Structure formats: structure tokens, C-alpha cells
Amino acid sequence: xxxxxxxxxxxxxxxxxxxxxxxxxxxxxxxxxxxxxxxxxxxxxxxxxxxxxxxxxxxxxxxxxxxxxxxxxxxxxxxxxxxxxxxxxxxxxxxxxxxxxxxxxxxxxxxxxxxxxxxxxxxxxxxxxxxxxxxxxxxxxxxxxxxxxxxxxxxxxxxxxxxxxxxxxxxxxxxxxxxxxxxxxxxxxxxxxxxxxxxxxxxxxxxxxxxxxxxxxxxxxxxxxxxxxxxxxxxxxxxxxxxxxxxxxxxxxxxxxxxxxxxxxxxxxxxxxxxxxxxxxxxxxxxxxxxxxxxxxxxxxxxxxxxxxxxxxxxxxxxxxxxxxxxxxxxxxxx
Numbered sequence: 058x059x060x061x062x063x064x065x066x067x068x069x070x071x072x073x074x075x076x077x078x079x080x081x082x083x084x085x086x087x088x089x090x091x092x093x094x095x096x097x098x099x100x101x102x103x104x105x106x107x108x109x110x111x112x113x114x115x116x117x118x119x120x121x122x123x124x125x126x127x128x129x130x131x132x133x134x135x136x137x138x139x140x141x142x143x144x145x146x147x148x149x150x151x152x153x154x155x156x157x158x159x160x161x162x163x164x165x166x167x168x169x170x171x172x173x174x175x176x177x178x179x180x181x182x183x184x185x186x187x188x189x190x191x192x193x194x195x196x197x198x199x200x201x202x203x204x205x206x207x208x209x210x211x212x213x214x215x216x217x218x219x220x221x222x223x224x225x226x227x228x229x230x231x232x233x234x235x236x237x238x239x240x241x242x243x244x245x246x247x248x249x250x251x252x253x254x255x256x257x258x259x260x261x262x263x264x265x266x267x268x269x270x271x272x273x274x275x276x277x278x279x280x281x282x283x284x285x286x287x288x289x290x291x292x293x294x295x296x297x298x299x300x301x302x303x304x305x306x307x308x309x310x311x312x313x314x315x316x317x318x319x320x321x322x323x324x325x326x327x328x329x330x331x332x333x334x335x336x337x338x339x340x341x342x343x344x345x346x347x348x349x350x351x352x353x354x355x356x357x358x359x360x361x362x363x364x365x366x367x368x369x370x371x372x373x374x375x376x377x378x379x380x381x382x383x384x385x386x387x388x389x390x391x392x
Contacts (some may be wrong), residue, residue: 058286062162062281063130063161063228064130064161064277064281065129065130065279065281066127067124067125067126067127068123068124068166069123069124069127069129069163069173069230069305070121070122070123070163070164070165070166071120071121071122071124071129071162071163071164072119072120072121072122072124072158072160072161072162072164072177072180072181072262072268072325073119073120073122073129073133073159073161073162074117074118074119074159074160074161075118075123075137075153075155075156075159075160076116076117076156077116077117077118077154077155077156078152078153078154078155078156078293079156080116081116081158082115082116083115083116083117083144083154083155084113084114084115084116084118084119084203087271089144090113090203091324092140092143092144092182092316093113093118094113094215095216095272096136096139097111097120097136097384098138098187098215098216100132100135100136100143100216101217102217103132103135104124104126104128104131104132105124105126105128106122106123106124106125106132106145106217107122107123107125107217107219107222108120108121108122108123108205108217108218108219109121109122109123109178109205109218109220109222109223109274109321110172110177110178110181110182110205110206110223111181111218111220111373112181112184112185112201112203112205112206113203113204113205114180114184114185114188114190114203116129119122119180119184121164121168121177121178121179121181121223122138123219123222129161129195130194132158133161133221135326137154137155140154141153141155142156146324150180150362152330153190159254162266162267162268163266163267163268163269163273163277164267164268164269165232165254165268165270166222167272168225170269170270170273170364171363172224172363172364173261173269173365174223174226174270175223175226175227175299176221176254176258176262176365177262177268178226178255179243179246179254180258180262182198182204182205182243183198183246183247183252183253183254184204184347185201185204185245185250185252186198186246186251186252187251187252189251191249192244192248192251192252193247193249193251196243197244198240198243198247198252199243199244205220206240206243208220209223209236209239210236210237210240212233212236220236223237223239224239224320225389227239240289245286249345255369256370256372257365257369257372263320267315268331269375270351270353270364271353272351272353274376278377283321287301303348303349303350304350306348307344307347307348307350307354307355307358308358310343310344310347310348310391311340311358313389313390313391314340314343314387314390315340316327317387318336318339318340318387319336320334320336320337320340321388322357327359327360328360330360332360332361332362332366332368333370334360335380336373337359337360337361337370338370338373338374338380339374339380339383339387340359341355341361341367341370341371341374342374342375342380342384343384343387343388343391344369345371346388347391351377352364352367352368352371353363355367
């Protein structure tokens with residue numbers, strides 16, 4: 058089986074994970090954790106990395122990592138190699154400490170598309186709650202020492218931890234009030250649902266090799282072509298025709314069915330309604346069924362905010378029998 062590609066480019070954002078070999082406990086003592094964080098600090102210093110979120114669990118770790126220079130592979134090789142050597146030396150043993158290759162998933166970290174960045178930060182910070190180590194009856198989530206959330210709660214952390222980016226993704230200021238709002242929100246989630254994330258976010262995290270919209274995926278594929286010396290392919294005329302045809306079908310469907318739902322069709326009028334209006338959600342679900350347009354197009358056309366929000370709303374329609382029944386009726390009218 059071919060190895061998964063490592064995407065490296067200036068300013069890349071990654072969700073990085075590594076698990077102990079055979080599922081064994083890697084961070085057995087506080088000394089193990091402190092040494093790993095020290096090695097991470099050294100790597101950040103030499104490679105210029107910025108860490109936005111991190112957590113150390115018993116047998117694995119997660120990082121939300123930004124590389125201003127395309128040096129993920131070199132940095133991770135040094136970090137895991139030096140840590141593993143010291144870990145083995147302290148125990149008088151040899152062999153692998155971590156299982157296989159670490160996993161690195163590119164994340165779209167642009168300000169215009171913050172949904173995927175947020176779900177990775179949440180997933181990392183809620184890890185101790187899902188493991189039953191913190192949150193709810195297990196104590197404060199921010200009380201878990203081996204997570205960057207404790208730094209967010211205190212308002213201070215190592216130089217290599219950058220908190221502003223995560224807070225900004227939630228429209229929160231880098232201030233005491235902003236940090237408290239973020240921490241309190243995660244504490245509620247940890248207490249109420251054990252730190253679980255919604256199905257849409259789970260599906261995105263399980264997708265595999267990237268976290269972002271289709272345009273982000275296309276940029277990554279272009280990087281692969283360039284690395285192979287292949288001229289970046291422009292869309293063919295037939296592809297452009299198919300895209301235009303799909304958008305025309307979607308526009309026609311909106312004009313036909315919006316009135317059935319009591320919705321206006323103009324962008325200005327739609328913008329005055331709530332982004333999560335149930336009628337918009339039903340129309341979005343119908344568009345996904347009957348046309349080829351993606352969540353980005355729907356979010357823009359129906360004034361529904363972020364594409365990820367549209368995806369969640371469409372999933373909500375599927376779970377609501379009344380809304381699903383109404384969409385089925387609209388679909389029959391459109392056949």
C-alpha cells in the first residue's frame with residue numbers, strides 16, 4: 058500500500074496525531090510529558106512552528122500545528138526521533154515507541170473558512186472529557202494539566218503556543234473575557250455530552266486526508282501536480298459546462314420551490330432572515346438531493362453563513378421527520 062502523501066507548503070496548518078506502538082502507554086509519568094513538551098518547544102524554536110492547541114493522553118497526542126515554512130517532515134522526524142531515543146534510554150530498551158507513521162491532516166486555516174480549524178481545536182481540547190479524565194463529575198476540563206486548554210484558562214502559556222488564532226475563529230478577543238468565554242463553552246460541552254462532537258464534525262475528521270472545502274482540496278491536488286512536475290490542469294470546457302449547468306439547475310429549483318416554503322429568492326431578502334431558518338435548511342437539503350452544487354454555493358446563494366453550518370443544518374433536516382417529509386413532498390413536485 059502506498060504511503061499517504063505529506064503536504065508541505067508555507068503557512069500550512071495540520072492536525073498531527075501519533076499513537077504508542079501497539080497502543081502502549083507512551084506518557085507513563087509526568088517526566089515523560091515534560092520531556093515531550095520540552096522537545097516540542099525545541100522543535101518549534103528551530104523550525105518556527107506555531108502550536109494552536111495540544112493535548113497529551115496516555116498513549117497518544119494531538120497537535121493543531123502551523124508551519125510558516127514547509128518543514129513538517131523534518132521537524133516531526135527530529136521531535137519523535139529524539140523523544141523516542143530518550144524514552145528508550147530511560148527504560149533500557151530498544152525499538153519503536155510510536156506506532157508506524159504519525160498522521161498529519163492538512164487543515165484549511167484561512168479566516169474565510171474557520172469551521173474546520175474550530176472543530177480540530179475543539180476535538181483536541183475535549184479529548185480528556187471523552188476519555189473520562191476531566192469534565193463534568195471528573196472535574197474541570199481546564200484542570201487537566203496536559204492540555205493547552207489549561208493555558209487558555211490561565212491566560213499564559215509557553216512562547217510557542219499561540220492562543221489568538223483559536224479565539225479569533227470563534228470571534229472572541231485575545232483577552233481575559235475572550236479566553237473565559239471559550240473555556241466556559243468547552244466546560245459546558247464536557248459536562249453535558251462528555252466532550253462528544255456532532256456528527257457533521259465527526260464525518261469531517263474521519264474523511265481522511267484533508268479538512269476543508271472542495272476548493273482547499275483542489276489546491277492540495279495542485280501542489281501534488283507541481284511536485285511531480287505536472288502542469289496544473291485547467292478545467293476543461295466540458296467541466297465548466299457541467300458546473301454551469303448544475304448552478305442553473307439549482308437556480309431554477311430555488312425559483313420553483315422557494316415560494317412553496319414562503320421564502321424570498323433575492324439575496325438581500327434572504328440575508329434579512331436567520332441563517333439557520335428551517336425553510337432555508339429544507340431548501341438546502343433539496344438542492345443537495347436534486348443538483349450538483351456544493352455547500353459553498355448554497356451558503357452564498359441562500360445567505361446561510363459558513364458552508365459547514367449548511368452541512369449541519371442539512372443533517373438536522375434528515376433527523377427531523379416533519380422537515381424530511383416536507384422535503385420529500387417538494388422533491389416530488391420537482392420531478
